[in-house]
Amino acid sequence: MENSSNNSRRSFLIKGTLAALSVSFLNSFRFPAAHAASAPSLAEFNPEGGTFELPKLDYGYDALEPYIDARTMEIHYSKHHQAYVTKLNEALEKAPELKGRALPDLIRNINELPEAVRNAIRNHGGGHFNHSMFWKLMSPTAKDSKASAELEAAINAKWTSMDNFKTEFSKSASTVFGSGWAWLIVDKENNLAITTTPNQDNPIMDVAALRGRPILGIDVWEHAYYLKHQNKRVDYIADFLNVIDWNQVSKWYGER
Numbered sequence: 439m440e441n442s443s444n445n446s447r448r449s450f451l452i453k454g455t456l457a458a459l460s461v462s463f464l465n466s467f468r469f470p471a472a473h474a475a476s477a478p479s480l481a482e483f484n485p486e487g488g489t490f491e492l493p494k495l496d497y498g499y500d501a502l503e504p505y506i507d508a509r510t511m512e513i514h515y516s517k518h519h520q521a522y523v524t525k526l527n528e529a530l531e532k533a534p535e536l537k538g539r540a541l542p543d544l545i546r547n548i549n550e551l552p553e554a555v556r557n558a559i560r561n562h563g564g565g566h567f568n569h570s571m572f573w574k575l576m577s578p579t580a581k582d583s584k585a586s587a588e589l590e591a592a593i594n595a596k597w598t599s600m601d602n603f604k605t606e607f608s609k610s611a612s613t614v615f616g617s618g619w620a621w622l623i624v625d626k627e628n629n630l631a632i633t634t635t636p637n638q639d640n641p642i643m644d645v646a647a648l649r650g651r652p653i654l655g656i657d658v659w660e661h662a663y664y665l666k667h668q669n670k671r672v673d674y675i676a677d678f679l680n681v682i683d684w685n686q687v688s689k690w691y692g693e694r
């Protein structure tokens with residue numbers, strides 16, 4: 439009798455544990471882990487009054503010379519990025535219920551956006567997010583920046599050395615077909631990974647092949663390099679490696 443009661447109690451506990459596990463398994467699909475969908479904290483992603491604005495550039499157009507030329511910076515920032523911001527705001531005029539949401543929240547679940555504005559928010563919200571990160575992760579003082587001990591250890595563990603990481607990252611960036619981005623992300627298991635996205639998609643979106651928290655990204659649209667590097671994307675990527683602000687990348691890596 440006592441045995442049978444123990445057995446039924448054990449069976450109850452096992453069933454309870456299985457039920458709890460299956461609920462958390464299902465939830466992992468419905469509600470992506472917070473860190474997997476989190477994004478670098480950039481103040482400009484939280485618009486006052488629900489209108490997005492072009493974030494301030496922390497340096498002059500010529501500050502990244504000779505790697506990124508002033509004319510490219512000027513057009514890329516003041517024309518291309520501005521156009522993403524303008525068109526994102528136009529899309530939100532058509533879906534006022536979405537106004538006031540921070541950018542990462544807006545673009546995290548593309549599939550849940552109203553169909554009428556889905557593509558516009560994917561393209562222009564993605565464009566605004568990606569470029570806001572891009573200006574921040576480059577710096578005229580990049581050569582004095584350094585990966586944190588924690589980030590360097592994680593890179594060494596995955597790619598054996600910083601140089602090998604740069605080689606693999608460059609390879610991914612050079613093989614993006616057409617327009618898009620290459621990223622260094624922190625995935626949901628907290629591991630580093632290199633991934634790419636087409637167009638203005640990014641790894642926090644539910645449409646991304648590999649989701650995660652981006653901490654470094656390179657724009658490989660031709661508008662990012664054509665004036666200086668023409669069709670030589672590989673030369674642009676090599677130049678880009680010289681302007682990565684590793685202090686900033688490390689800061690984002692440390693945001694858990």
Ligand code: MN3
Binds near residue numbers: 514518569657661662
């Ligand atoms: Mn661009």
